[in-house]
Amino acid sequence: EDQVTQSPEALRLQEGESSSLNCSYTVSGLRGLFWYRQDPGKGPEFLFTLYSAGEEKEKERLKATLTKKESFLHITAPKPEDSATYLCAASDGGYNKLIFGAGTRLAVHP
């Protein structure tokens, strides 16, 4: 069964303390690995799509990487405004249907 697992469930960081979020997937025929950010009471916001092992994408303090079994979201020198839930999702076939992980709740304190 295709599955996406995220760890840790929650992460508390001090402002400026870099860290990484993990997303492991068991999906046959991966078509894409997606990262989204979700703020409380809002819909998820698209961040990145990664397609093949070794690929990296960056946006401000965020960098996403992909291997054959997992993806990492690296957060460099985070700020309090980076506090959110980060969702990972995988596409296993056509029509861009996604399998989501449960998310990592990130809290960045001043």
Added chain:
Amino acid sequence: NAGVTQTPKFRILKIGQSMTLQCAQDMNHNYMYWYRQDPGMGLKLIYYSVGAGITDKGEVPNGYNVSRSTTEDFPLRLELAAPSQTSVYFCASSPSGRGDGYTFGSGTRLTVV
């Protein structure tokens, strides 16, 4: 651009009642999706559509129905509401089926009592 608009934002239903969750997008996206999000769980796909007149089931379709008569609108119908349908429902759209990121609506929080 409004993006993806969902209505209502909140709703309380009694067991056995029915309702329609509305979703509209103004980006001319062909692909539209309905997901539900429960605490501690990943979003689960309910139904999806690849264009007007074409819909198909996702992972958790039981108790729901959809229609897609236009490119813009993709309503989700709940018949005979049950407590298990208490959830937050998100509608999303994407331009194609080739790895585009979704644009999500702001969600409908539904409680069935």
